Amino acid sequence: MARKTYQGEKNDKSRTMTKLIQAVGAVLEKKGYTGLSIANIASTAGVDRKLISVYFGSVDNLIETYIKGKDYWVEATIAAEETLAKASGTSSRLFLENLLLEQIDQFTLNEEMQKVVLWQISEKSDIMSHVTQTREKMSALFFPYSDKELAGKDVDLRAVSSLLVAGIYYLVLHTKTTDSTFCEINLTTEEGINRIKDAVKFILKQTYGVK
Incomplete structure (x- = not known):
């Protein structure tokens, strides 16, 4: 033995x-x-x-x-490398839609990351600068891929994506730190969350010109 x-x-x-x-x-x-x-x-x-x-x-x-092990976008980037490399016919709209809808679910549940994002926007930090640079790897992966699909269209997907990602972060943090609705939507309910998800889908369809 x-x-x-x-x-x-x-x-x-x-x-x-x-x-x-x-x-x-x-x-x-x-x-x-x-x-x-x-x-x-x-x-x-x-x-x-x-x-x-x-x-x-x-x-x-x-x-x-710790933060990189918990951060949604860091983990999503690893998965994206595989998906985008293997599936050249993948719709960039549906890919981005899935990322954003998953961001809503993950960030809503992860109270530790909610505090991390509050830290990120509250003060300058070398730690958060490094984490943000890691998150940006997703941009370097995804946008060249989506540019091919949107070639010839007058669409600034980077700006649209920025507003959607930031909006999701803010809405979740607002819901966690206040007892009020947001634009008369109760984001503590499944109905409220689904309305936000439907809005994300609508915005992306409009951006891509999908009917």
Whole structure:
């Protein structure tokens, strides 16, 4: 029988890194981005604070690792690379529509990312600059693809997409932080969310000239 290789140190490192990443989310949810200190994260993870530097290099790298693992657009970009590379006949309108509808669902459920976006728009941060640059990889992938489909049409899909993505972020954050409706739409209900989704579909159809 082959002897088992000792994996203790490797497993300990993996477990500790996972604890630290999860601790970032716990601190973010409980105390917001202003609470993301080395002391708070290490205490929540139940590990020595020195291990943050040992395993991640810095607390900023740890936080960025957490955010990239949770960010919808970072994950969607990975999936898009496969989809757009394999399916040359994929409708860019339907592809974008699916991305935006999924953004609504994912961002509505992910309270930690809601706090991350609030952080992003509240103050300048190297961490959020790096994350935003990663998100922009989706633009570099998608828009050259959609440009071919929209060739000859007077359509600024980049501007339309910007308004839709930003609008979704704002509507979800507004709903989470206030008790009021938005333009008389109750976004805490399934009916309200579906009205927003239908509006996204309508705007994209109009943009692409689809009847």
